[in-house]
Amino acid sequence: DVKVTQSSRYLVKRTGEKVFLECVQDMDHENMFWYRQDPGLGLRLIYFSYDVKMKEKGDIPEGYSVSREKKERFSLILESASTNQTSMYLCASSFWPANEKLFFGSGTQLSVL
Amino acid sequence: SQELEQSPQSLIVQEGKNLTINCTSSKTLYGLYWYKQKYGEGLIFLMMLQKGGEEKSHEKITAKLDEKKQQSSLHITASQPSHAGIYLCGADLGSGGSNYKLTFGKGTLLTVNP
Numbered sequence: 001d002v003k004v005t006q007s008s009r010y011l012v013k014r015t016g017e018k019v020f021l022e023c024v025q026d027m028d029h030e031n032m033f034w035y036r037q038d039p040g041l042g043l044r045l046i047y048f049s050y051d052v053k054m055k056e057k058g059d060i061p062e063g064y065s066v067s068r069e070k071k072e073r074f075s076l077i078l079e080s081a082s083t084n085q086t087s088m089y090l091c092a093s094s095f096w097p098a099n100e101k102l103f104f105g106s107g108t109q110l111s112v113l
Numbered sequence: 114s115q116e117l118e119q120s121p122q123s124l125i126v127q128e129g130k131n132l133t134i135n136c137t138s139s140k141t142l143y144g145l146y147w148y149k150q151k152y153g154e155g156l157i158f159l160m161m162l163q164k165g166g167e168e169k170s171h172e173k174i175t176a177k178l179d180e181k182k183q184q185s186s187l188h189i190t191a192s193q194p195s196h197a198g199i200y201l202c203g204a205d206l207g208s209g210g211s212n213y214k215l216t217f218g219k220g221t222l223l224t225v226n227p
Contacts, residue, residue, distance in 0.1 A: 042219035
């Protein structure tokens with residue numbers, strides 16, 4: 001079975017902390033994505049990566065950065081967490097070319113206090 | 114305004130009833146994906162439609178793509194409690210049908226009462 005694994009299911013952090021969300025896929029996918037999901041706003045793309053060390057901004061990259069040092073791992077970094085970054089974060093991956101279906105992880109519910 | 118509108122926002126049906134969820138785009142649809150999400154979990158892929166007029170089925174779920182209307186519909190026949198969840202449509206509204214920047218609808222919450 002294909003798998004996209006997110007390191008934490010629930011996470012509670014303090015304002016100003018640096019936060020790392022990790023995502024690992026075991027399908028040798030080229031593309032990886034980070035979304036956040038909020039009630040009333042739906043799913044929004046933060047960043048995506050189509051190759052190792054390559055990254056592209058999505059619709060809401062402000063306050064976030066990403067790292068992809070290895071093909072299977074894509075990290076989302078909140079440099080200085082703020083309360084408005086409290087959200088459900090979803091990682092996804094897919095094969096290239098880019099019209100293949102996305103496989104999603106189970107999500108990380110992040111609360112910033 | 115929302116680029117991908119889903120209707121209805123929520124739906125409560127009795128087990129065994131049929132239902133339809135719609136996804137309407139404000140821009141040309143190059144391809145459309147349907148996903149299902151259990152509360153608090155990740156998204157599970159259901160179907161991908163790439164051509165106008167295309168129709169796909171999986172078990173009791175059928176999806177169609179109407180390119181002219183810029184709309185897709187998801188139909189569930191004889192609903193069961195296992196169908197309950199949030200249904201989301203996603204599409205590339207840029208060019209070429211890539212999944213690099215999928216736009217998602219806000220989802221339709223389906224409740225199926227036994």
